Structure formats: C-alpha cells, structure tokens
Amino acid sequence: MWDLRLPSGLFFTILGLVLCATGLWLPGHRAPLTEANVNLYAGAGMLVFGGVMLWLARRRS
Amino acid sequence: MTLAPVDYFIIALYFAFVLGIGWLIRKRVATSEDFLTSGRSVPLWITSLAFIAANMGAQEMIGMCASGAKYGIMTAHFYWIGAIPAMIFVGVFMMPFYYGSRARSVPEYLRLRFDEKTRTFNAVTFAAMTIFSSGISMYALGLLFQLVLGWSFTASVLLSAGIVLVYTYLGGLTSAMYNEVLQFFLITLGFTPLAILAVQRAGGWEGMASRLPAVMTHSWRYMDSPASNPMGVEAFGLVMGLGFVLSFGYWCTDFLVVQRALAARSMNAARNTPLAAAFPKMLIPFIVIVPGIAAMALMQMNLGYSLPPKGAGYNYDLTLTTLMAAFYPSGLLGVGLTALMASFMSGMAGNVTALNTVWTYDIYQGHIRKGAPDRHYLLVGRLTTIAGTGLSIATAYLAQLYNNIMDLLQLVFGFVNAPLFATFLLGMFWKRATGHGAFAGLLAGTGAAALTHGLTQAEGKGGWIAGLHEFPSTMAQNFWIAIFAWTACFLVTVGVSLLTRPRPEAELTNLVYGITRLPPPEPGVRWFERPAALAVVVGAACLLLNLWFG
Numbered sequence: 029m030w031d032l033r034l035p036s037g038l039f040f041t042i043l044g045l046v047l048c049a050t051g052l053w054l055p056g057h058r059a060p061l062t063e064a065n066v067n068l069y070a071g072a073g074m075l076v077f078g079g080v081m082l083w084l085a086r087r088r089s
Numbered sequence: 090m091t092l093a094p095v096d097y098f099i100i101a102l103y104f105a106f107v108l109g110i111g112w113l114i115r116k117r118v119a120t121s122e123d124f125l126t127s128g129r130s131v132p133l134w135i136t137s138l139a140f141i142a143a144n145m146g147a148q149e150m151i152g153m154c155a156s157g158a159k160y161g162i163m164t165a166h167f168y169w170i171g172a173i174p175a176m177i178f179v180g181v182f183m184m185p186f187y188y189g190s191r192a193r194s195v196p197e198y199l200r201l202r203f204d205e206k207t208r209t210f211n212a213v214t215f216a217a218m219t220i221f222s223s224g225i226s227m228y229a230l231g232l233l234f235q236l237v238l239g240w241s242f243t244a245s246v247l248l249s250a251g252i253v254l255v256y257t258y259l260g261g262l263t264s265a266m267y268n269e270v271l272q273f274f275l276i277t278l279g280f281t282p283l284a285i286l287a288v289q290r291a292g293g294w295e296g297m298a299s300r301l302p303a304v305m306t307h308s309w310r311y312m313d314s315p316a317s318n319p320m321g322v323e324a325f326g327l328v329m330g331l332g333f334v335l336s337f338g339y340w341c342t343d344f345l346v347v348q349r350a351l352a353a354r355s356m357n358a359a360r361n362t363p364l365a366a367a368f369p370k371m372l373i374p375f376i377v378i379v380p381g382i383a384a385m386a387l388m389q390m391n392l393g394y395s396l397p398p399k400g401a402g403y404n405y406d407l408t409l410t411t412l413m414a415a416f417y418p419s420g421l422l423g424v425g426l427t428a429l430m431a432s433f434m435s436g437m438a439g440n441v442t443a444l445n446t447v448w449t450y451d452i453y454q455g456h457i458r459k460g461a462p463d464r465h466y467l468l469v470g471r472l473t474t475i476a477g478t479g480l481s482i483a484t485a486y487l488a489q490l491y492n493n494i495m496d497l498l499q500l501v502f503g504f505v506n507a508p509l510f511a512t513f514l515l516g517m518f519w520k521r522a523t524g525h526g527a528f529a530g531l532l533a534g535t536g537a538a539a540l541t542h543g544l545t546q547a548e549g550k551g552g553w554i555a556g557l558h559e560f561p562s563t564m565a566q567n568f569w570i571a572i573f574a575w576t577a578c579f580l581v582t583v584g585v586s587l588l589t590r591p592r593p594e595a596e597l598t599n600l601v602y603g604i605t606r607l608p609p610p611e612p613g614v615r616w617f618e619r620p621a622a623l624a625v626v627v628g629a630a631c632l633l634l635n636l637w638f639g
Binding site for chain 2: 030032035036038039040042043046047050051054057058059060061062064066067069070071073074077
C-alpha cells in the first residue's frame with residue numbers, strides 16, 4: 029500500500045513551485061492591501077511542507 | 090474578483106490529485122466493510138485529521154469567519170468550550186464501547202444496546218439529516234461562487250458534487266478519509282497566510298484590540314449577562330447549552346465524526362483519534378475567527394477595505410472572500426479558493442460516507458433485505474453514494490426555491506438532535522436503562538425541544554404556541570431548547586426504564602460501563618500514547634487558551 033505522504037508531498041511541492049514561479053516571474057501580481065510578494069513567501073512555505081512530506085514518505089520505505 | 094490562468098491551473102491540479110487518490114484506492118475495496126468502514130485499517134494520523142476535516146465544511150469556515158467579524162473572539166467558544174471537552178470525553182470514556190462492541194455504525198450500537206426501534210429512529214433521522222446538510226452546504230457554495238466569481242450556480246454545484254461522487258464511489262470511506270487529510274492540509278496552508286497578513290496589517294493583536302470595542306477581544310469577560318455581549322448569551326446557558334448538551338450531542342454521537350475513529354486499527358488508536366484531533370482543532374480559531382476580527386479592525390483604518398452593507402449592519406458572510414480579495418494576488422488566490430472548495434468537499438464526503446453506512450447496514454440490511462451475500466451490500470453501498478449525491482443536489486436546488494421549508498427542516502432536525510446525548514450517556518453508563526426507556530426519552534426530548542421553541546420567542550422566532558418568555562437572542566434560545574430537551578430525555582428515559590424489564594447483564598458485555606472489562610493497555614504503547622495522558626495534555630492546553638483570551 030502506498031503512503032498518503034507521497035501524494036500530499038507531491039501536491040504541495042508542485043503547488044509551491046507554481047507559486048514561487050508566479051512570485052518570481054510576475055512580481056507585479058500584488059493584492060490591494062499588501063506590499064509583500066505574497067506568492068513567493070507562501071510558495072516557499074508550501075515547498076518546505078511538500079519536501080518534508082516527501083522526505084517522511086521516503087524514509088519509511 | 091477575477092481569476093488568472095495560474096488560479097485555474099491550481100484548481101485543476103487539486104481536482105486531479107483528489108481524483109487520483111480515489112483511483113489508487115479503488116483496488117483496496119473488495120468487501121462491503123472495506124467500502125463502508127475501511128476495514129478498521131487506517132493509521133491514527135489519518136483518522137484524527139479526517140475526524141476534524143469531515144466537520145470543517147465550507148459553511149463552517151465561512152460562518153466562523155463571519156462570526157469572528159460579528160461577535161469577536163467569543164466565537165472561539167464554539168471550539169474551546171463547544172468542541173474540545175466533548176472530544177476528550179468521547180475518546181476517553183465512550184470509544185471503548187463504540188469500538189469494543191464492534192458496531193459498524195452509531196445506530197447499530199443503539200440496536201445492540203437498546204432495541205430495533207431506537208436504532209431505526211436514529212438511523213432514519215440521521216440519514217435524512219446528512220442529505221439535507223450536504224445539500225444546504227452545496228447551495229451555500231454555489232451561491233457564494235455565483236456572487237464572488239460570477240460562476241454559474243449549476244456549474245459549481247455539479248462540478249464539486251461530481252468530483253466527490255467519483256472519489257467516494259471508487260474508494261469508499263478510505264478514499265474519503267485520505268482526501269479529507271489532503272483537504273485539511275490545503276485548508277490550513279491556504280488560510281494561514283490570510284490570517285498572518287490580515288492580523289499584521291491590522292497592527293497585530295494589540296493593534297486590533299486598540300481599534301475595536303473590548304468585547305471583541307475577550308471571550309469570557311462579558312459573559313456575565315446577555316446584555317453585555319453581542320451574542321446575547323450568559324455563561325450558564327453557554328456552558329450547559331453549547332458546552333454540554335449540543336457539543337457532546339454532536340461530537341459524541343454524530344456518526345459523521347465517530348465513523349472516522351471507528352476506522353482506526355486498534356482500540357487505542359480509536360480512542361486517541363478524537364484526542365489527537367483536538368490539538369489542531371483548538372488552533373483553527375486562529376486561522377478562521379481571528380482574520381474575521383482583523384477584518385473589523387481593518388475597516389476602522391481607512392484603507393479602502395470594507396464589508397458590503399446589509400440591512401443595518403454588514404454582510405458578514407463575505408468576510409472570508411473579501412479578505413482574500415484584499416490580501417491574495419492571483420496565484421495564492423487560486424489556492425485560497427481551492428481551499429474553500431476543499432472544505433466543501435471534505436464536509437460533503439463526510440456526509441455521503443456516513444449516509445452510505447447507515448443506509449446500507451442500518452436501514453437496508455436491517456429492514457429491507459437481511460442475509461444477502463456481502464457482494465450485494467457492497468453494490469448497495471456504491472449505489473447509495475450515487476443516490477445520496479443526487480438527493481443532495483436536489484436539496485440544493487430546493488433550497489434555492491423554498492428557503493422557508495429549509496429553515497423549518499433545520500429547526501426540526503435540531504429538535505431531534507438536541508436530546509441524543511442523554512440517551513447515549515444513560516445507555517453507556519447505566520446498565521438499568523432499557524430500550525423502551527431510550528425510545529420514550531428520545532420522543533419526549535424531541536417534543537420538549539419543539540415545545541420550548543413554541544413557548545418562547547427570540548428575534549421574532551418561535552412562540553407559535555404562546556410567548557411565555559423572551560430570549561435576548563436566537564442563540565440563547567437554541568442553547569435553552571437544547572437544555573430542556575436533554576433534561577426531558579434524561580428524566581423520561583430513567584422513569585420509563587425503571588418501569589420496564591431490564592436486559593440481562595450477560596447481554597450487555599462490551600456495551601455498558603461497569604459490566605465491560607476494559608481492555609488492558611496494549612503492548613508497546615508508550616505513556617504519551619495512552620488516552621488518559623493525552624486527555625490531560627489536551628485539557629490543560631484548552632484551559633490555557635480560555636484563560637489567555639478570557
């Protein structure tokens with residue numbers, strides 16, 4: 029049986045990459061009430077979460 | 090609010106993963122028990138996250154954020170008083186009987202403990218309620234997406250219900266639970282940035298507190314009388330009505346949540362499921378309620394952020410989506426909306442899987458066709474998934490057409506639910522309680538709830554018999570209806586039980602406290618994996634939160 033950590037890890041890694049890419053290449057995408065590059069920071073966070081999930085899944089198998 | 094291609098890509102990516110998980114799990118379904126109960130094989134971290142995710146429907150997320158904006162941190166009572174104590178109780182004291190009796194559903198426990206009529210009453214009302222509530226939340230989601238994104242009501246209802254149907258049809262309860270965990274991660278990671286950004290912009294907790302009336306940032310200080318807080322409730326009604334009757338009635342007897350714990354691998358894991366779930370549960374106010382409070386502070390700051398007006402106040406239901414529009418650029422906006430869809434799906438899948446089991450085992454196998462081969466029940470379970478989804482969609486459209494009927498149904502279901510915990514409490518902890526007593530108690534409790542509603546008024550609701558008493562708010566009225574219903578059920582169950590013949594003790598093993606030999610601690614279970622130890626830690630953490638934000 030496969031481990032749920034594998035698909036969750038994959039999902040958040042892809043999501044993190046997409047958000048980071050959006051943040052880097054389209055830094056003009058800003059929301060009205062914040063100056064921060066929200067996509068980049070949130071993407072980095074999701075990348076870390078996805079990476080940890082993948083690492084846990086790998087460690088188990 | 091307009092979406093960019095990257096947002097659509099994120100939504101599509103999520104749909105692909107949810108369907109993929111269902112597709113991968115389909116191979117694990119060979120028997121009706123695999124499909125309907127996961128064959129008691131799911132690891133603890135999944136059962137516990139699914140336990141809270143099934144309850145985190147879209148209405149819960151949107152509603153709690155709205156209440157945060159309307160009532161302030163007091164809304165956290167729905168978690169720190171209205172959920173955690175009951176989750177501790179069900180894990181420590183009730184799970185031994187649910188799991189130990191090997192009942193496949195909560196109504197089935199009632200049949201083992203009491204009799205067929207009590208089971209059937211519970212099963213039928215529960216089945217109707219699950220269809221109703223998934224239909225209502227589908228309606229709410231369709232309406233929200235129509236309003237915020239301009240999507241067609243039919244398209245969003247059919248698409249989201251269709252995806253839930255496919256993955257639950259393929260993999261049953263296991264698929265629903267695995268997806269609930271993914272949905273839980275997405276909801277948490279998708280809403281956390283919003284909470285951080287909104288609170289930071291509003292000047293942190295201190296800044297929010299300085300811009301808002303003190304009642305918004307204290308959960309207990311203004312509970313002495315209904316007149317001093319916007320909820321219009323007092324501490325006693327809150328603790329007894331919400332904290333005891335309604336909360337224990339939901340978390341300890343609602344099959345939607347109990348089903349997730351019953352899917353665990355061992356007794357210890359089943360008991361730990363609600364206890365482990367309590368940790369993330371008590372932190373959810375920080376990502377849904379606190380942003381709502383921040384929204385009210387932001388409105389005082391002349392930043393151009395405002396909730397749309399509605400009547401004399403604001404349309405609070407739009408708090409969450411207007412905050413997203415204010416803080417999320419394209420990209421993360423797609424994640425936020427996907428998280429909202431995920432919360433809708435986890436709530437709906439929870440309803441569908443609970444309905445499947447109750448219909449198949451408690452109604453179909455109990456009354457329509459007994460003793461068929463297992464293959465037959467697997468098929469019935471699968472068909473129920475389709476029928477249940479279809480009925481929910483129909484309910485969503487009915488809700489669009491006849492709002493009044495829906496309000497009435499919601500009220501009636503509330504009457505039926507209010508007394509339930511008294512039945513389970515007496516059933517599990519008093520061996521003398523009988524089937525006739527339980528059934529009479531449930532009817533009396535439901536009747537008492539209706540009678541209380543008919544005799545009292547609040548905000549123009551109720552009082553259809555006579556206006557004997559006026560409550561300061563409908564919330565206070567609901568809490569007191571629950572208190573009266575529970576008390577009536579408790580007293581009538583005790584009275585009728587004493588007048589009817591008790592069941593021999595030998596038949597009550599594994600069903601009632603005092604007769605059941607509780608299982609010895611399983612080998613290899615470390616001290617912090619014991620339910621009692623976990624319960625103490627959870628209880629202490631919850632107490633600290635109440636004191637800190639009091």
